Amino acid sequence: MSESERRQHIKRLLEGDRVWCAYALADLDPAEAERCIWLTNKEGVVLIYKGFDPAVLFAHGEPDMLHLLFDQVPSDNYLYTLKESSRKMLDPNLEPVFEARMWRMFLDRDKFPSLSITGVERLGPDDLSAIQQLYGRYSDQPDAFQERQLAMGPFFGIRENGEIISIAGVHIVSPWASVAAIGNVFTRPDRRGQGLATQTSAAVVEAVLEDGIDTIVLNVAMDNEPAIRCYENLGFTTHCDYYEGSGYFNLAQLS
Numbered sequence: 001m002s003e004s005e006r007r008q009h010i011k012r013l014l015e016g017d018r019v020w021c022a023y024a025l026a027d028l029d030p031a032e033a034e035r036c037i038w039l040t041n042k043e044g045v046v047l048i049y050k051g052f053d054p055a056v057l058f059a060h061g062e063p064d065m066l067h068l069l070f071d072q073v074p075s076d077n078y079l080y081t082l083k084e085s086s087r088k089m090l091d092p093n094l095e096p097v098f099e100a101r102m103w104r105m106f107l108d109r110d111k112f113p114s115l116s117i118t119g120v121e122r123l124g125p126d127d128l129s130a131i132q133q134l135y136g137r138y139s140d141q142p143d144a145f146q147e148r149q150l151a152m153g154p155f156f157g158i159r160e161n162g163e164i165i166s167i168a169g170v171h172i173v174s175p176w177a178s179v180a181a182i183g184n185v186f187t188r189p190d191r192r193g194q195g196l197a198t199q200t201s202a203a204v205v206e207a208v209l210e211d212g213i214d215t216i217v218l219n220v221a222m223d224n225e226p227a228i229r230c231y232e233n234l235g236f237t238t239h240c241d242y243y244e245g246s247g248y249f250n251l252a253q254l255s
Contacts, residue, residue: 010038013045013061019106019239021060022181022217023081026174027051039069046073052144054078054246059086075250080243087243099245100221103228103238107216111235112205120203123155123167131155134164135186142184144171153180154207156200166196168204178214185227198230205234219244 001009011028014021024047027036037048044061046069054077059066063085070090082090123131128147135141149155153173158166171183182204187197208216218236220227 006038006040010040010045013040013043017060018179018215019217020083020104020242022177022179022215023049023172024058024060025177025179026172026181029174029176031176039072041065041068044069046070048073048078051146052079056081057249058082063089073249075248077246077248079246080249083240083242090249093250094247095250096245096247099243099247101223102242102244103220103222104240104242105218105220105231105236106239107205108235108237109209109216111237112209113202113233113235115199115202117199117203117206119158120156120199121159122203122207123150123157123164123169125150127155127157127164130164131157131167134167134188138186138189142186145169145184149184154204155184156203156207158196158200160191165191166200168197168200170204170208173208173211173213175211175213178212180208180213180216182208182216182218193226197227198233201230202234 007028011025014025014028018025026032027047027049032051035049035051037050039046042065044065045059046066047058049056049058057073057078057080059069059082066086067089128150135145149170153170155167155169157164166187167184168182169184171181173180182201185197185201205216218231220231222241
């Protein structure tokens with residue numbers, strides 16, 4: 001199989017569930033090639049994404065096929081995004097440091113409301129310092145923010161006395177794959193419960209829709225009920241549950 005045929009095979013597998021595989025589809029973009037290690041067989045695909053430290057481990061496909069692929073993953077520390085079947089498969093070889101149960105949600109664009117968005121401004125690379133200052137003060141800050149995301153897609157914020165008090169943005173935007181993931185959503189604790197996250201998130205969704213992106217997803221912790229309500233009010237629907245965590249995998253000895 002040529003490299004072009006291999007990429008087409010991977011794309012076919014990922015396209016089978018665009019919502020679950022949204023991040024991986026974006027990572028299949030040739031521009032991300034140097035950050036990705038792809039393992040694949042007839043009905044399974046495993047991605048080791050090196051754009052974070054530690055790398056992110058993602059899997060999609062038939063369990064029997066994934067078991068064979070996991071045997072090829074080097075033992076190391078990883079962030080991981082895994083459905084329950086894959087997570088249980090790795091359990092004997094996993095030493096988790098952190099783990100959370102998550103929902104993957106997707107936008108039903110027919111349910112996206114017409115909102116009067118006020119007091120929200122678009123943010124960019126010049127706002128990096130102010131964004132880092134906001135995130136850096138609190139232990140529940142977003143854990144996947146990267147500077148390059150500011151240039152990748154829309155970020156919107158609300159300021160008070162010159163300081164950003166609420167923000168929403170993206171994890172990924174890929175015109176190549178026509179997918180986007182809303183993320184880096186945060187409101188200063190003393191301003192929560194006032195609908196600010198709804199305003200900033202709605203502005204991001206609106207901008208992404210205007211760019212013609214087909215599939216828009218987000219991740220939210222199962223126990224974060226205020227955030228889930230916010231996203232549901234914006235037209236997002238639960239697609240699947242999964243495990244998000246970090247830890248050491250001794251995959252070479254998987255049996």
